[in-house]
Amino acid sequence: METNVALEIRNIAKAFGEKQVHTGVSLKLTRGELVGLFGGSGTGKSVLIRSIIGLERPDSGEIWFEGQDLTKLSERNLTAIRRKIGFVFQNGALFDSMSVEDNLAYPLREHTQLSELEIQERVERMLTLIDMKGSNLLLPNELSGGMQKRAGMARATILEPEIILFDEPTAGLDPVNTKRLVDNVRKLKEKGMTGIFVTHDIPAAFEICDKIALLKDGKIYAFETVDVIRRSTDSFIQSFVQGAAHK
Numbered sequence: 001m002e003t004n005v006a007l008e009i010r011n012i013a014k015a016f017g018e019k020q021v022h023t024g025v026s027l028k029l030t031r032g033e034l035v036g037l038f039g040g041s042g043t044g045k046s047v048l049i050r051s052i053i054g055l056e057r058p059d060s061g062e063i064w065f066e067g068q069d070l071t072k073l074s075e076r077n078l079t080a081i082r083r084k085i086g087f088v089f090q091n092g093a094l095f096d097s098m099s100v101e102d103n104l105a106y107p108l109r110e111h112t113q114l115s116e117l118e119i120q121e122r123v124e125r126m127l128t129l130i131d132m133k134g135s136n137l138l139l140p141n142e143l144s145g146g147m148q149k150r151a152g153m154a155r156a157t158i159l160e161p162e163i164i165l166f167d168e169p170t171a172g173l174d175p176v177n178t179k180r181l182v183d184n185v186r187k188l189k190e191k192g193m194t195g196i197f198v199t200h201d202i203p204a205a206f207e208i209c210d211k212i213a214l215l216k217d218g219k220i221y222a223f224e225t226v227d228v229i230r231r232s233t234d235s236f237i238q239s240f241v242q243g244a245a246h247k
């Protein structure tokens, strides 16, 4: 695998019973690049993201990361991978009974040897990054939806994973909170983050992503820079970008 490639998906297929979701998906993630993943509802975006971290097993094909095919790893070896590939769930997935600071500190306490002082420092830095300074002691149910999502993103990224997978991080957010979350993602990107950003929010993806991958009929229909996608004369890409195809 070329050294600038962080992750490579090779021809994966996946069916649930009669339903063939992926028929041959291939995608290369270059280091430092954020790829927007588009596709109509039910085209298999979430299944693709879940396959990368081993929550789904493709029926065939390979997913290469750091010299290993992730589709062949045992559950135990996948745990180590999940430290290096962060996953931002749509609902934030915070622990309800833990304060914001304990939620953020949790991965550091579980997976690192950092001292409590170092953990506190990292939590503070992260809270500043997501515009939630001073929210340390709040419980998830005391947060707005936007704050919950940003805190979920912070928890998924606090171990500074090599790759971050976002599954519709802006779904259900109002424009102000969408902008905040997008700004937070941009800050992570400036630190060199590599990632996949699944979204139906095309303007947000155009703003922060380097490339766009479009899923259609179980395959990647297009994988191009944002500029090329924007200017494409392909009628499916055009209708999708203009919002007509994902109804």
Ligand SMILES: Nc1ncnc2c1ncn2[C@@H]1O[C@H](COP(=O)(O)OP(=O)(O)OP(=O)(O)O)[C@@H](O)[C@H]1O
Residues within 6 Å of the ligand: 016, 019, 021, 039, 040, 041, 042, 043, 044, 045, 046, 047, 048
């Ligand atoms: N565990 C499962 N068992 C059976 N079918 C599943 C399972 N997970 C996903 N599917 C099916 O696979 C297809 C793709 O689902 P997926 O959630 O990846 O779509 P999506 O592109 O993320 O859609 P959306 O934009 O609505 O989130 C759907 O038809 C869904 O019903």
Ligand SMILES: [Mg+2]
Residues within 6 Å of the ligand: 045, 046, 047, 167
């Ligand atoms: Mg989905």
